[in-house]
Amino acid sequence: MIGRLNHIALAVPDLSSATALYRDTLGAKVSAPIDQPDHGVTVVFVELPNTKIELLYPLGEKSPIANFLERNPGGGIHHVCYEVEDILAARDKLKAEGARVLGDGNPKIGAHGLPVLFLHPKDFLGTLVEIEEVAKAA
Amino acid sequence: MIGRLNHIALAVPDLSSATALYRDTLGAKVSAPIDQPDHGVTVVFVELPNTKIELLYPLGEKSPIANFLERNPGGGIHHVCYEVEDILAARDKLKAEGARVLGDGNPKIGAHGLPVLFLHPKDFLGTLVEIEEVAKAA
Numbered sequence: 041m042i043g044r045l046n047h048i049a050l051a052v053p054d055l056s057s058a059t060a061l062y063r064d065t066l067g068a069k070v071s072a073p074i075d076q077p078d079h080g081v082t083v084v085f086v087e088l089p090n091t092k093i094e095l096l097y098p099l100g101e102k103s104p105i106a107n108f109l110e111r112n113p114g115g116g117i118h119h120v121c122y123e124v125e126d127i128l129a130a131r132d133k134l135k136a137e138g139a140r141v142l143g144d145g146n147p148k149i150g151a152h153g154l155p156v157l158f159l160h161p162k163d164f165l166g167t168l169v170e171i172e173e174v175a176k177a178a
Numbered sequence: 179m180i181g182r183l184n185h186i187a188l189a190v191p192d193l194s195s196a197t198a199l200y201r202d203t204l205g206a207k208v209s210a211p212i213d214q215p216d217h218g219v220t221v222v223f224v225e226l227p228n229t230k231i232e233l234l235y236p237l238g239e240k241s242p243i244a245n246f247l248e249r250n251p252g253g254g255i256h257h258v259c260y261e262v263e264d265i266l267a268a269r270d271k272l273k274a275e276g277a278r279v280l281g282d283g284n285p286k287i288g289a290h291g292l293p294v295l296f297l298h299p300k301d302f303l304g305t306l307v308e309i310e311e312v313a314k315a316a
């Protein structure tokens with residue numbers, strides 16, 4: 041069911057120093073910061089040859105990563121995102137196997153403009169998992 | 179400097195249920211468990227189209243993931259591994275920029291038979307980072 045690892049998301053306490061770390065110290069290609077007010081984050085994309093790292097910084101007063109950064113003031117891995125071809129079929133299979141889908145169970149449009157769902161970290165080895173529906177390979 | 183994301187390593191409290199989760203619930207291709215006594219872990223490789231997830235379970239009495247599992251009894255992301263072409267050049271650059279290299283600073287032969295080093299999580303946004311030297315692309 042799951043396909044590619046779409047990205048790893050890191051919540052960071054200082055976006056410019058985190059960007060400098062990945063750009064200058066680790067020598068990776070990074071994007072400009074992109075505000076995503078609908079998602080409560082500002083994002084910098086780190087482009088690796090085979091996947092992306094997303095550096096997430098809180099935007100606005102109800103950012104979904106604010107609590108995480110309070111618990112992890114130095115930052116940390118917030119979630120990983122796997123691609124699926126059919127998010128409703130994936131959701132139904134996961135629920136049938138006892139996994140908890142967060143929110144109301146209906147996909148939302150995620151940061152890449154594609155349908156996403158989040159899965160409970162206690163059901164996935166302590167890791168918050170996002171699944172994102174991508175178009176089938178041609 | 180960093181190239182591909184080689185893998186994400188998850189420390190897991192029960193290897194057979196973690197394997198079943200990735201194989202059956204998430205529908206990914208998984209390997210048989212492989213004991214790596216030199217590294218103090220038993221590993222199951224989850225093969226995604228663009229990278230790997232490694233499920234790590236303690237092996238022996240001095241496993242390097244035992245403390246992590248005590249702090250995270252449900253499991254969690256233990257480290258991420260980025261590929262580099264020249265590990266000594268990477269190490270020297272990282273040290274020059276103030277990053278702490280763990281151990282004695284000399285690469286060890288990692289679980290894939292290639293030279294590796296680990297970098298201090300406090301210098302990398304709360305994430306334990308492994309760098310692994312891979313052959314240059316032809």
